[in-house]
Amino acid sequence: MGLGILWPLTNGLRYDLVLDTRGLLYRVQCKTARLNGDVVVIRCRTCRRTAFGYERRSYTTDDVDLIVAYCAELSRCFALRPQSFAGRTAVQLRLAPTKNNQRERINWAEDFEFAATIRRLGAVAQLGERESGTLEVTGSIPVGSTRSDVPPPSLW
Secondary structure, eight states: OOOOOOOSSSSSOSSSSEEOOSSEEEEEEEEEEEEEEEEEEEEEEEEETTTTTHHHHOOOOOSSSSSEEEETTTTEEEEHHHHHHTTTEEEESSSOOOOOOTOOOOGGGGGGHHHHHHHTTTTTOOOEEEETSOOEOOOSSGGGSOOOOOOOOOOO
């Protein structure tokens, strides 16, 4: 998708990597999503053993900017923004309508697809198709569709 991925040099951080979307940097926590019927469940907490027992903590906006989860059963990747995960231990994404026809406060999985979420963040990478039929990343067209109001990142 034309995104940069930065790996921390040290351990012990609350995030696993940094995603560079051409000028904007996002701290990303990587998770595994589980399929439970028509629902994709993404755990939004950490659990580690300490001298005093297990410590469980939910992720906050001070810790990470995105939680990205891969669901192997669906071969799909989802991205959660802070308003979806902050202070919660898990987020459930629905693949199909509920049996009781509930329509309020539903997190539809398609709204959290990785590519869709990254586009909403302002990334400009687009997927094009080669003549051979395989996908490749192409630039943003027209050029004016890129964000010019974002200053370049400071490296030092």
